Amino acid sequence: MRSATPVSVVRVSTTAQNWPPVEVEPPVPHPDAPAPGSALGTHYSQCFGCGDEVDAGLRMRSTVGDEEHMVVSTFTVTKEHQGAPGLAHGGLLTCAFDEALGTTAGHLLRVPVVTGRLETDFRKPVPVGSTLYITAKLDGVAGRKVYVSAEGRLDATDGPLAVEARALFVTVGVEHFVEHGDPAQLKELGERHADWDVNP
Ligand SMILES: CCCCC/C=C\C/C=C\C/C=C\C/C=C\CCCC(=O)SCCNC(=O)CCNC(=O)[C@H](O)C(C)(C)COP(=O)(O)OP(=O)(O)OC[C@H]1O[C@@H](n2cnc3c(N)ncnc32)[C@H](O)[C@@H]1OP(=O)(O)O
DSSP states (O other): OOOOOOOOOOOSOOGGGGOSSSOOBOOOOOTTSOOTTOEEOOSOTTOTTTOTTOTTSOOOEEEEOSSTTEEEEEEEOOGGGEEETTEEOHHHHHHHHHHHHHHHHHHHHTSOEEEEEEEEEEOSOOBTTOEEEEEEEEEEEETTEEEEEEEEEESSTTSOEEEEEEEEEEEOOHHHHHHHSOHHHHHHHHHHTTTSOOOO
16 A cells, blocks of 8 residues: 655745735825724625624724724624634634725725735634734735735734734726626715725
């Protein structure tokens, strides 16, 4: 019988060693981006991440950080978010980062963005009842590509590191939502972001 092929041990993620993965321009928040300390409203009331009309949603809240290219978002884990007894589901934690990172890119650059790629490193279990403080920052822009990364800490912005994530968001025009989404529900989204740089 042939012996099994040796398996080399690698780090769980190597992305952080090469991030952003392409040459980028330094991030410059939009001149009308909300100032440090500003609370950012929900981007859409039916959004699973931040919407206030989704019963079991994550109901995340975000505020521009002390530095203008950073946003701090909070996600309080409830029993609706469990994957194992008393512990948050990893997929939902990734969802929380999708929201936090997308909010950072969208609100600071004031353009519609969608997630192209998102990866998460889970460093510590996140218990039900804890609040994850997700500090996200704009890392750079290359054409339509916006690179953002974040770390999530337990119960305080300087609490124990529990989750890290990096993502590529891609700027899109209104036509993305017109073509692929529900036109009947698009009105609210358009009204909330009427002063963003969107092509009509
Ligand atoms: C009505 C008014 C609206 C106004 C404002 C609206 C809303 C506000 C929106 C957001 C901001 C606020 C808050 C956001 C909060 C939460 C965010 C949640 C976001 C989501 O949860 S959103 C759902 C999941 N998301 C998707 O549903 C996307 C599906 N997908 C596609 O719709 C296409 O795939 C798309 C559009 C991504 C690209 O398609 P495309 O045809 O436009 O452009 P293309 O393919 O050329 O990509 C361009 C460059 O990105 C590179 N690239 C693309 N994907 C890559 C990957 N995976 N890895 C590495 N590189 C990638 C290419 O390589 C190329 O790079 P290069 O330019 O160098 O060639």
